[in-house]
Amino acid sequence: MWHVETAISATVVAVGLGVGAYFATPDGLRWWLTGLAVVVCAVVAVVVPQWRYRVHRWEVSPTAVYTQRGWWARERRIAPMSRVQTVDFAQGPLARLFGLASVTVTTASAAGPLQIEGLDRDVALALTDELTRKADLVAGDAT
Structure with a gap:
């Protein structure tokens, strides 16, 4: 359940950051920042639930x-x-x-x-x- 919750939240954040990066940065940086946002959110979606499970x-x-x-x-x-x-x-x-x-x-x-x-x-x-x-x-x- 924590994986799904975190994946949903991370997807919303990644889409928001991706859209913001696409419209707010020059052409050369757009795809790098969008890709970075997606990678960071994917890592968070995988790591955070496992970490929570080990601590709770x-x-x-x-x-x-x-x-x-x-x-x-x-x-x-x-x-x-x-x-x-x-x-x-x-x-x-x-x-x-x-x-x-x-x-x-x-x-x-x-x-x-x-x-x-x-x-x-x-x-x-x-x-x-x-x-x-x-x-x-x-x-x-x-x-």
């Missing part, structure tokens, strides 16, 4: 949810079960096409929700149920 991690323990994401800047987050407010399941059109889904864990944190993307649909549904049960067992109001 998640884990659920009895007391917390752990995530790691990012490809330039890495972000590791821990959400104690006592801070979990909502657990959401989402499937965009592309994720649905691949049978994947995302789980979003909203916490009482200024840093915002934790997202776990690219999960198999059944795994995401089971994770949503598991996190909801575990958060419900913790006393308090998650604030």
Whole structure:
């Protein structure tokens, strides 16, 4: 899914850069800049999803949810079960096409929700149920 998402984005950028280079540069540079834009975007479409896959991690323990994401800047987050407010399941059109889904864990944190993307649909549904049960067992109001 990440390959397709990145390929779509890279294609839009390559077309935009190619059109801009074609109309904004002299004849000799047009094809070089257009070709460079296409090559750079193709490399990004191949490299970025593999890089993201190697970095993205998640884990659920009895007391917390752990995530790691990012490809330039890495972000590791821990959400104690006592801070979990909502657990959401989402499937965009592309994720649905691949049978994947995302789980979003909203916490009482200024840093915002934790997202776990690219999960198999059944795994995401089971994770949503598991996190909801575990958060419900913790006393308090998650604030």
